[in-house]
Amino acid sequence: MDRTSIDIYSENLYSMLFRNGDVGKNYIYEYIELESKRRKYLPEFGKPMDIIQFLVDNSNYVEEDVAKMGFQLQRVIESGIMIIANRLYSLVIELSIRHEECKELLEEQLSLIEMNNGSTHISFEMLDEMVLLDAFIKECFRMSGGTTFMLRNTTQDVVMSNGVTVPKGEYVCFNIQTHNRNPKLFGPNANSFDYKRHIRLGMKLSDASLANLIWGAGARICLARLYSVAIIKLVMAILIRNFEFFPNYRSQRNSKFEDLDASHYTILSDRNKTSGLYAIQRS
């Protein structure tokens, strides 16, 4: 097996680039092989919750073919990046329609620049100081969840507290849209966009609790949540500092509302013929 390969289906590509000095040596397979073996000897409570452990727990290929595991790792990372891109797109739509909030977010960024003696550099620690941005992103996520979330397949009959039995082998999922509009959790204005509620509640985007299930919960919670929070806040801060966004939608004729499992994002983007957003660079 060619361990310098980037992908099992194009084994020679990476080797060729490596020979030409265009890329460095690929250490990922050695790392996966070593780590997956090491994890076998760790006690259950000592196993880290990370992507390697996720692959070890879920892959048929452990030790059998480390390159296939590498390929799966690549797929997990690619899917994760696609989720982030998708979320960022929705957040930019929110920026384009929420100009009042956007002004407050810009002021927060400007005051951070001022505190940093005019430097526009964003350090990792500074992300923690972006309290309004954190709350804004969290509120957008709260309002956007679909009705199908955390899909599970039952491995045995499950009797629910109301007496209903879910038979073995059935698929069940969680309706996060309803959950996120529960007044018991979010107060009487649970249906409205009020991003400062999270500041009042002292809750952060990265928290995992009943009031923030965006990352899932329990043993299967998102492994990349801290990474995702950092990337999303960093990109949003750069966008807010540099651009003002405006929507450019035209209503789609003959569309039937009932046809769609719509969140407010789908209403704005998919249900309308969009000629895109436009951005104006700040001076």
Ligand code: HEM
């Ligand atoms: C805004 C971005 C993201 C959101 C909202 C998100 C959300 C979630 C949610 C809700 C789950 C739990 C699913 C369930 O219980 O059925 C999950 C699991 C997972 N996420 Fe993310 N995720 C994000 C980004 C990422 C990224 C960037 C990666 C990888 C680079 C990633 C890797 C994973 C993995 C491997 C799991 C499965 C964990 C397990 O089953 O043990 N996620 N994510």
